Amino acid sequence: MSIFMLAQAQDGAAAPAAPVTTATESVPAGQPAPEQPNIFEQIFGGPMFMFVVIIILFWVMLIRPQRKAQKEQQARIASLQRGDKVVTNAGLHGFIEKVNERTVSLKIAEGVIVELEKNAIVHVEK
Incomplete structure (x- = not known):
C-alpha cells in the first residue's frame, strides 16, 4: 500500500502547476481589454433585485387583493x-x-x- 501512495505522490509532483494570473496583470497587445460590468447589470442582475421583485409580486398578487376583500366585507357588515x-x-x-x-x-x-x-x-x- 505504501508503494501505491509513493507512486501517486510522484505523479502529483511531476504534473506542472498551472500558471496563476492576477487581475492586475496587463492585457497583451492586440487583445481587447475585458469589459467591466455595467452598473445596471450589477443592480438588475443580482440576487437582491430578484428578491425585491418577488416580494413586490407577492404583495400585488396576494396581500393587496386580500386586504381589499377584507375592507369590502367590513363595509358590508357596518352597513347592516x-x-x-x-x-x-x-x-x-x-x-x-x-x-x-x-x-x-x-x-x-x-x-x-x-x-x-x-x-x-x-x-x-x-
Whole structure:
C-alpha cells in the first residue's frame, strides 16, 4: 500500500502547476481589454433585485387583493340594517330583525330568531 501512495505522490509532483494570473496583470497587445460590468447589470442582475421583485409580486398578487376583500366585507357588515337578506358562514339564510353593536338577530323561519356575531355574515343582499 505504501508503494501505491509513493507512486501517486510522484505523479502529483511531476504534473506542472498551472500558471496563476492576477487581475492586475496587463492585457497583451492586440487583445481587447475585458469589459467591466455595467452598473445596471450589477443592480438588475443580482440576487437582491430578484428578491425585491418577488416580494413586490407577492404583495400585488396576494396581500393587496386580500386586504381589499377584507375592507369590502367590513363595509358590508357596518352597513347592516333591519330587513337585509343575509347568508351566514354556516349556510343559514335569513332576514335581519335587529342589529346590535357586535351581534345581529336573524329571522330564519317564521317565529325562529337566531342571534349571531356580525362576523358570521358572509353575503348581504339589500
